[in-house]
Amino acid sequence: MWCGRTSWPRDLTVEHLLPKTRGGRGIPENLAVACRRCNRRRGAKPVVAYVRERIDAGEKPDIALLRTSLERLSASTSRPHADYGARQLALLARVGESGSAEHGRFAGQPFGLELG
């Protein structure tokens, strides 16, 4: 999702949009698929801060997928998660459509469900 690379299914991880260290929980709307490398590199950075970092590095985050994920999060019944999703969604709108959707879907499920 972050770097636009195609990963082997075993290198895909599930990570938290609202990081665990910021109170994020393992509820479905807070989870997203990320490659192992991005999961590790992102750490607890905010979603859009990490998106900008990847774009600056010449990579192509899947903006459409990110937007869908954040829209889902902003509809969470958990207030902290919904607020975080809405805020990141607003910030993402300013990043624009520079991302690529060419690897928009990970067809190779099931992926390794390593939580990060």
Ligand SMILES: [Zn+2]
């Ligand atoms: Zn990645």
